[in-house]
Amino acid sequence: MSISSLTTSTFRNLSYSSVKFHPELNLITGDNGSGKSSLLESLFFLGHGKSFRTTKIENLISSESDHFVVSVKDDNNHQFGVRRDNSGQFDIKINGDSKFRLSDLAKNIAVQVITPETFRLFFGGPKERRKFVDLGLFHVEHQYADLWRDFRKILIQRNACLKKRIGGEQFNYWNDLFCQYSQKIADVRVAYVEQLSTELNKWLTILLPTLSENIVLCYSQGWSSKRKLVEVLSENSERERKYGHSLFGAHKFDVKFNYKKTNIEQVLSRGQQKLFLMALTIAQANLIFNSQQIVPIILIDDIGAELDISSRTALAQAIDKLNCQLFITAIDKNALEPIIPEQQNYKMFHVEHGVISEITQGD
Numbered sequence: 001m002s003i004s005s006l007t008t009s010t011f012r013n014l015s016y017s018s019v020k021f022h023p024e025l026n027l028i029t030g031d032n033g034s035g036k037s038s039l040l041e042s043l044f045f046l047g048h049g050k051s052f053r054t055t056k057i058e059n060l061i062s063s064e065s066d067h068f069v070v071s072v073k074d075d076n077n078h079q080f081g082v083r084r085d086n087s088g089q090f091d092i093k094i095n096g097d098s099k100f101r102l103s104d105l106a107k108n109i110a111v112q113v114i115t116p117e118t119f120r121l122f123f124g125g126p127k128e129r130r131k132f133v134d135l136g137l138f139h140v141e142h143q144y145a146d147l148w149r150d151f152r153k154i155l156i157q158r159n160a161c162l163k164k165r166i167g168g169e170q171f172n173y174w175n176d177l178f179c180q181y182s183q184k185i186a187d188v189r190v191a192y193v194e195q196l197s198t199e200l201n202k203w204l205t206i207l208l209p210t211l212s213e214n215i216v217l218c219y220s221q222g223w224s225s226k227r228k229l230v231e232v233l234s235e236n237s238e239r240e241r242k243y244g245h246s247l248f249g250a251h252k253f254d255v256k257f258n259y260k261k262t263n264i265e266q267v268l269s270r271g272q273q274k275l276f277l278m279a280l281t282i283a284q285a286n287l288i289f290n291s292q293q294i295v296p297i298i299l300i301d302d303i304g305a306e307l308d309i310s311s312r313t314a315l316a317q318a319i320d321k322l323n324c325q326l327f328i329t330a331i332d333k334n335a336l337e338p339i340i341p342e343q344q345n346y347k348m349f350h351v352e353h354g355v356i357s358e359i360t361q362g363d
């Protein structure tokens with residue numbers, strides 16, 4: 001799906017907004033503090049049930065209200081909405097029907113975001129990289145969500161045994177299941193990561209043509225690929241009991257990216273890192289599109305930060321080939337200039353004091 005319209009009410013500083021979007025490209029300008037990121041955040045919230053800026057959902061409610069509402073219509077006129085109040089109560093509606101959960105929204109809306117902070121987080125530790133790959137798997141591999149949910153339950157049981165120093169049959173039961181599920185997940189992940197790597201190379205040749213040949217994706221499954229998990233766990237049983245949780249397994253996987261055998265964050269400039277992350281995000285969006293035929297949504301906050309004109313021109317070439325709906329913000333129109341397509345197939349918006357207005361072309 002692509003989002004054809006958005007209605008927000010008392011979400012951050014967006015008091016009441018109702019906007020109609022372009023199915024491919026939406027460019028958003030506005031001064032600092034006008035509400036551009038809040039607009040992206042509201043779209044992100046529908047796809048993830050959380051913010052990309054804060055873990056405290058109550059911060060998303062306007063300080064002048066006790067609840068917020070975000071609702072979108074897609075290109076098939078399906079309606080998806082969420083209301084959250086100060087007491088923590090969620091109300092999820094799909095086509096007017098309200099017996100849904102946030103995860104039901106996530107199935108329908110595939111949203112990825114790039115902000116000036118996300119690439120720092122992405123290269124900072126495995127957590128963000130795991131989240132990124134799992135989002136792709138969730139949309140691309142249909143059995144993955146169930147597999148991961150079952151694995152999480154088993155992991156909790158195994159960790160409880162380690163913490164309470166429970167051994168014998170009970171521990172062996174959870175340990176066996178843990179090893180089986182870890183292997184199943186590792187098999188699904190490795191196949192997906194291979195697809196992602198192939199797709200990434202295509203986009204790197206557009207976005208980072210001089211570096212693309214030497215960038216390699218390195219996947220680690222969460223334990224040595226040369227060993228059976230059951231053996232690794234058995235050798236580390238004392239350490240695991242000391243820490244009280246599982247130190248190896250499918251939850252410990254990682255994907256890293258090397259440029260000529262060195263982690264790319266140590267070699268690439270900040271602008272290049274941002275372009276790299278865009279190539280990766282676009283690659284994943286394309287895999288989602290090919291597998292589900294839903295239009296993935298990419299949010300890029302503050303395009304001007306770190307990207308020079310030639311980088312933004314390379315990005316424009318990539319956008320031209322994309323099967324996704326894009327929302328890109330910048331402080332002023334100049335920063336967007338290289339991105340604006342010659343054909344008038346885009347929409348432009350301006351945000352001021354939380355009010356979103358469409359700018360008709362020629363204004």
Ligand SMILES: Nc1ncnc2c1ncn2[C@@H]1O[C@H](COP(=O)(O)OP(=O)(O)OP(=O)(O)O)[C@@H](O)[C@H]1O
Pocket residue numbers: 011012013030031032033034035036037038039059060061062063064331
């Ligand atoms: N819960 C809230 N209620 C009311 N206003 C809020 C709330 N949370 C944040 N704000 C305000 O909303 C405004 C919009 O912030 P936002 O981050 O969306 O701006 P922005 O246009 O992306 O700015 P920048 O270009 O600086 O990133 C800010 O002035 C902020 O102080």
